[in-house]
Amino acid sequence: MAAESEHDDPFQQFLHxxxxxxxxxxxxxxxxxxxxxxxxxxxINDMFNNKEHEEATDCTGNSNGEIKIQTNVCSPEKSHTDRSEQSSTDHCSKREKPDPLKSKTVSSSRKIGGKQRAIKCSVIIFIFKRDYVCNKEYYVSLREILKDVRARIKRNKLQPALLGLVHTDCDPSESRDSVELLDRSMRSVFTDHPPQAIWTGCYVTKSPDLLQEIRRNACRAVKSSMSAASANATEEGIPLQMRPAVD
Incomplete structure (x- = not known):
């Protein structure tokens, strides 16, 4: 029965x-x-219905069925700084028991080679706290994070679907302004991205309705990115003299 349920679940089909x-x-x-x-x-637990803790992997890890994460350490009114995996682990050891995710924090330093920094994923999900998005002091660091990702997917043949989520503990309707702000920021940075391949919304922990909305729009965004890639491939295969004129 479980296999049949997964087969009938659109989100599971999407993951496949x-x-x-x-x-x-x-x-x-x-x-x-x-x-x-x-x-x-x-x-991760909410989105993928995990009843047990699932360890995520850093963005330089091999494809092993685990979700890739990246945490950017930010300071007000400055470009986001990088925290290496080693320094993150040392920092945690001086406090309490290390958080499994915190120990997997990775560096997004521009000094790393292009191939190592490239993000080769079908879906990129930005998750920011509401206070972070609304705080003008973090505007620059937010833009830097978006620009860094833009540079790391620039050479991808298939542009990933981009989801921007604002995490809040209050009524989602009260976070409408922050969602719109994040949406504008993403679209102003990813100007060459297919418009329908970008979606923004709210995330509230353990909110089934919002999670279903996120899953549904993730599927739609991926379909849009794939359609755009297919159209581009078709365009590239058309002889030059048959292509539409460009003003």
């Missing part, structure tokens, strides 16, 4: 279509002492 959870990349901003690692773990 993109090659599994290893083709999903989560990105957040650690703007406080505890960062957003707890939010990421809650999201």
């Amino acid at each position: 279509q993109i090659g599994g959870k290893s083709n999903i990349h989560l990105i957040s901003a650690a703007s406080g002492p505890d960062g957003d690692t707890g939010v990421l773990q809650d999201f």
Whole structure:
């Protein structure tokens, strides 16, 4: 019965279509002492109906069925700084028991080679806390995170679907302004991205209705990115003299 249920579940079909959870990349901003690692773990558990803890892998890991994560350490009014996996682990050891996700925080330093930094995923999900998106002091760091991702997917033949989520504990209707702000920021950075391949919304922990909306729009965004890639491939195969004129 479980196999039949998964077969009938559109989201499970979607995961199968993109090659599994290893083709999903989560990105957040650690703007406080505890960062957003707890939010990421809650999201993974909620989104994929995990009853047990599932360890995520860093974005440089091999495709092994695990979800890739990236946490950017930010400071007000400055470009986001990078935290290496080693320094993150050392920092945790001085406090309490290391968080499994925090120890997997990875560096997105521009000093790393292009091939290592490239994000080869079908779906990229940005998850930011509402206070972070609304705080003008973090505007620059938010833009830097988006621009860094733009550079890392620039050479991809298939542009990934982009989801922007604002995490809040209050009524989602009260976060409408922050969602719209994130949407504008993403679209102003990813100007060459297919419009329908970008979607923004709210995420509230353990909210079935919102999770269903996120799953549904993730499927739609991926379909749009795939359609755009197919159209581009068809266009490239048309002889030059038969292509439409460009003003």
